[in-house]
Amino acid sequence: MAKYLAKRIFYLILTLFIVITVTFFLMKLLPGTPLTNQAKLSQSQIALIYKQYGLDKPEWQQYLLYLAGAVKGDFGTSFQFSDQPVSYLLSSRIGPSLQIGLQAMVVGVVLGILVGAIGAMRQNTWVDTTTTVVSILGISIPSFVLAVLLQYYLGLKAQLFPIAEWGGFIYTVLPTLALGATPLAESARFVRTEMVDVLSSDYIELAKAKGLSRMGVIYHHALRNSLIPLITIVGPLAVNIMTGSMVVENIFSIPGIGEQFVKSVLTNDYPTIMGLTIIYSFMLCVVLLFTDILYGIVDPRIRLTGKAN
Amino acid sequence: MDNENNILEVRNLQVNFKTYAGDVKAIRNVSFDLRKGETLAIVGESGSGKSVTTRTIMGLNASNADIVSGSIMYKGQDLLKKSEQEMEGIRGQDIAEIFQDPMTSLDPTMKIGRQIAEPLMVHKGMKKDKAWAQALEMMKLVGITDAESRINDYPHQFSGGMRQRIVIAIALINYPEVLIADEPTTALDVTIQAQILNLMKELQDKISTSIIFITHDLGVVAGMADRVAVMYAGKIVEYGTVDEIFYNPKHPYTWGLLSSMPTLDSSGDELPSIPGTPPDLLDPPTGDAFAARNAYALKIDTEQEPPFFKVSDTHYAATWLLHPDAPQVTPPAQIVERQKKYAKMQQALAQAQQTTGPVEEEEEQQ
Amino acid sequence: MADTAKLPADSFKPMSADDRAALDSEKIAAPSLTFMQDAWRRLKKNKGAWVSLILLALIFILAFGSAIASPHDPNQVHPEYANLPSKIPGIGINGFNGTLVQAGQRIDAYKQAGATGAHYLMGTDYLGRDLLSRVLYGTRISLIIALVATLFDLTIGVTYGIFSGWKGGRVDTFMQRVIEIILSIPNLVVIVLLILILKPGMLSIIIAIALTSWTNMARLVRAQTLEIKEQEYILAARTLGESSLKIAFKHLLPNLSSVIIINTMFTIPSAIFFEATLSYIGIGISSPQASLGTLLNDGQKNFQFLPYQMWWPALVLCIIMLAFNLLGDGLRDAFDPRTKE
Numbered sequence A: 001m002a003k004y005l006a007k008r009i010f011y012l013i014l015t016l017f018i019v020i021t022v023t024f025f026l027m028k029l030l031p032g033t034p035l036t037n038q039a040k041l042s043q044s045q046i047a048l049i050y051k052q053y054g055l056d057k058p059e060w061q062q063y064l065l066y067l068a069g070a071v072k073g074d075f076g077t078s079f080q081f082s083d084q085p086v087s088y089l090l091s092s093r094i095g096p097s098l099q100i101g102l103q104a105m106v107v108g109v110v111l112g113i114l115v116g117a118i119g120a121m122r123q124n125t126w127v128d129t130t131t132t133v134v135s136i137l138g139i140s141i142p143s144f145v146l147a148v149l150l151q152y153y154l155g156l157k158a159q160l161f162p163i164a165e166w167g168g169f170i171y172t173v174l175p176t177l178a179l180g181a182t183p184l185a186e187s188a189r190f191v192r193t194e195m196v197d198v199l200s201s202d203y204i205e206l207a208k209a210k211g212l213s214r215m216g217v218i219y220h221h222a223l224r225n226s227l228i229p230l231i232t233i234v235g236p237l238a239v240n241i242m243t244g245s246m247v248v249e250n251i252f253s254i255p256g257i258g259e260q261f262v263k264s265v266l267t268n269d270y271p272t273i274m275g276l277t278i279i280y281s282f283m284l285c286v287v288l289l290f291t292d293i294l295y296g297i298v299d300p301r302i303r304l305t306g307k308a309n
Numbered sequence B: 001m002d003n004e005n006n007i008l009e010v011r012n013l014q015v016n017f018k019t020y021a022g023d024v025k026a027i028r029n030v031s032f033d034l035r036k037g038e039t040l041a042i043v044g045e046s047g048s049g050k051s052v053t054t055r056t057i058m059g060l061n062a063s064n065a066d067i068v069s070g071s072i073m074y075k076g077q078d079l080l081k082k083s084e085q086e087m088e089g090i091r092g093q094d095i096a097e098i099f100q101d102p103m104t105s106l107d108p109t110m111k112i113g114r115q116i117a118e119p120l121m122v123h124k125g126m127k128k129d130k131a132w133a134q135a136l137e138m139m140k141l142v143g144i145t146d147a148e149s150r151i152n153d154y155p156h157q158f159s160g161g162m163r164q165r166i167v168i169a170i171a172l173i174n175y176p177e178v179l180i181a182d183e184p185t186t187a188l189d190v191t192i193q194a195q196i197l198n199l200m201k202e203l204q205d206k207i208s209t210s211i212i213f214i215t216h217d218l219g220v221v222a223g224m225a226d227r228v229a230v231m232y233a234g235k236i237v238e239y240g241t242v243d244e245i246f247y248n249p250k251h252p253y254t255w256g257l258l259s260s261m262p263t264l265d266s267s268g269d270e271l272p273s274i275p276g277t278p279p280d281l282l283d284p285p286t287g288d289a290f291a292a293r294n295a296y297a298l299k300i301d302t303e304q305e306p307p308f309f310k311v312s313d314t315h316y317a318a319t320w321l322l323h324p325d326a327p328q329v330t331p332p333a334q335i336v337e338r339q340k341k342y343a344k345m346q347q348a349l350a351q352a353q354q355t356t357g358p359v360e361e362e363e364e365q366q
Numbered sequence C: 001m002a003d004t005a006k007l008p009a010d011s012f013k014p015m016s017a018d019d020r021a022a023l024d025s026e027k028i029a030a031p032s033l034t035f036m037q038d039a040w041r042r043l044k045k046n047k048g049a050w051v052s053l054i055l056l057a058l059i060f061i062l063a064f065g066s067a068i069a070s071p072h073d074p075n076q077v078h079p080e081y082a083n084l085p086s087k088i089p090g091i092g093i094n095g096f097n098g099t100l101v102q103a104g105q106r107i108d109a110y111k112q113a114g115a116t117g118a119h120y121l122m123g124t125d126y127l128g129r130d131l132l133s134r135v136l137y138g139t140r141i142s143l144i145i146a147l148v149a150t151l152f153d154l155t156i157g158v159t160y161g162i163f164s165g166w167k168g169g170r171v172d173t174f175m176q177r178v179i180e181i182i183l184s185i186p187n188l189v190v191i192v193l194l195i196l197i198l199k200p201g202m203l204s205i206i207i208a209i210a211l212t213s214w215t216n217m218a219r220l221v222r223a224q225t226l227e228i229k230e231q232e233y234i235l236a237a238r239t240l241g242e243s244s245l246k247i248a249f250k251h252l253l254p255n256l257s258s259v260i261i262i263n264t265m266f267t268i269p270s271a272i273f274f275e276a277t278l279s280y281i282g283i284g285i286s287s288p289q290a291s292l293g294t295l296l297n298d299g300q301k302n303f304q305f306l307p308y309q310m311w312w313p314a315l316v317l318c319i320i321m322l323a324f325n326l327l328g329d330g331l332r333d334a335f336d337p338r339t340k341e
């Protein structure tokens, strides 16, 4: 296990290194400088700004400096807000994104498990049909459409929740719902398929033959076996939430990193885009590592060999 | 109960499966008895309804199953009239089952100790410690070496044969009255098969349980069973003691089964197999379902179903060939051999026990 | 014993050849179908998938047909007819009859705009352009982007997957590592970066989506290839010395087809979704071109007052997504031999 972990962490670092390197040189291909957003400046002013951003050095030096900085969490200075280090900008914004993202993940997956399990237990009845329709709708409706509808109907019309800005828990409700719909639908679908499979398996038949009650069979045998594989889709779901948050945070004017990403893209704020790319990649890598380890812990078949799949 | 000695009596069982294409008539009027302490083998081709029969007894049929008629009397009570809750109390306590494939019949994510102990915890309300202690005993009994350390292992850490031993331990932990073994050795290789069959026989004596032994392989029946019922297309077509079925079979289908069974003296020739395929149970043919594949078929086979004809007190077969008006036919050579052997055996037996009265009356069916 | 007294005299004659022939003919031999025919038959039984297929065909015909004959010119501006709501002849329900609520009163917007004779089925946008024509136009653009991107990603993904699975060993391990690295950045982020480099526009969107979304296909195809590779007929072909390329086309691809088809059904909606998100963010298709994403973005701005401007494109987008998903599900079931009936 320890060896496996060490290997995985090594790969995580290697991956991040590659991500940083590739993004850095991609960004160098881009037109535009910190000056693009500013009014006419004198030569000396330009030189000064170049120096401030370290653009006066050769590229390989810039790269090494950037790499050294990134390790310490320093991603340079924003082009758009010339007085703000990217790391400061992002650290003040990551809180709301994490909160909404985690809430959406938890709410979505928990409800998804419930919906999926109920569907599987009532297989081929109207209950099953309803849950299937709900999940396929959840997958098909883009989160930004849902966000606008929620904002209008629950926020503006019903006045149940604030429609924008960031304040307390109540402000997180609508964005959480908008972002949580896809994880809900995806996990419901996944759990249903998985559980239908499990319920028709031989070991469930044996559990019934032992005299376990219906609920006993579900609780002691079916649930664990159908939920363990759910861990494998947490990574893709995290990607989905990150992607969705870019638009949803915009719609609800939430000061998170998703909103910042869009803003930076529209203003060509390259250092911030790079910092965000690295942060997104870092978060995703951590989620994938975490789910892999978790899978190893909960599935006895993987525990011994120490590798997934 | 019609008979004191019977632990289980199945009467006129008819089971259909509702499908989009119509009703699959999987079990068509099946009756048989299971005596106390005996092993009854049910033999038949794939799809003949063996598993459906056992699942009906266990009350574990698929949701589209429709039990049209019949009764299954266990200790004077009809299992078909029991509520789901009552059946839960019987399953794993009075009637237990061993399944075909040990590779898939254990929960992959649960320690085997827990899986063996579960029936105790469910039926006897035992606490974990006590149940595990008994599970450990059972593991030793079914021949799992080093049971103390293996009790915390998971199924994937065991070989197929070991897993089947575990499944047997699960089934027997509550000392059930009836054990249903649905092809318990089909998925195992031959040497392991013998071990498992021996283990079952050994345990049957220790635990004194009656066994319904399902198989499509007549080969394993000889050493295992006391009586044999042959099933075809959802019906029992012949039943009798092992000797009667093996040495004096009357139904052409049984002939076919026996002929396609490898024996020591079948000198490496290609084994004859029964031509054709079983009938479509969505729409079973009128008359004898076996007629189309039967080289000895009579005209009446296409018109009317044969009733059971009595061969001896313990031996019945449903074929028109046994009707007094039917022409004499000569069964395949191999069967004739067998019948000759049987005649000799009977003679010897008759001389040995001239004074003994007839065996108990067998209930006549149909 | 059963009563057999009244049996006809000839009952116990051996069965005649005619009788036997009659018995044999009774057996309705299930027609043997090829794998594809069988799948197709099962697909037709799946109502959801079947309706989806028809809906998609209809949407394709309308969207691409509108390139030749559109109800109106999608780019024709009519400032005087701006923001007219939906008016569908013969339907009197509010919301579809050309009326809207203004200052607490329901008025006929068409009369007010002096367009009594006209009816725009989906209404008009803020420049008075016919929304139906724009939605058809946008759908066409979205579909083109999705289809072309999917075509690329199919080629990349399938080739990559076959190669990786076929080679096996270190090459395979390395190629899988590369996929893992790509997957460690959210796709949309990569797409955005690529578009920034390539300059926003339809072509860069296609390239960006194509370059990022093949990984799933590659993984599935690889897994399947690994499995098929070990099969006897492939081994036979190899020992007979058939060239790798020939084996790939003759033996591998046909057996991969179900995986590829199913996955394509899920790649297309995800490409549509990415395109819509990009347009929504503001780096997608730019005006006067339109895609479903840009229409949604435009409509959303006025959703409070002119909800139909978002509802229509949203509806079409959701239907397309839904239909592809249902069709994908249906195909998966149809190709799965386990779901026999």
Ligand SMILES: Nc1ncnc2c1ncn2[C@@H]1O[C@H](COP(=O)(O)OP(=O)(O)OP(=O)(O)O)[C@@H](O)[C@H]1O
Binding pocket: B017, B018, B019, B024, B026, B044, B045, B046, B047, B048, B049, B050, B051, B052, B053, B062, B063, B064, B065, B216, B281
């Ligand atoms: N749930 C079901 N729905 C429809 N038909 C079924 C169902 N279960 C069983 N059958 C049908 O009932 C018949 C008997 O099946 P059964 O499983 O009892 O056969 P079997 O004798 O156990 O064969 P095997 O040796 O293959 O286990 C088969 O024709 C099967 O197709």
Ligand SMILES: [Mg+2]
Binding pocket: B050, B051, B052, B182
């Ligand atoms: Mg069976």
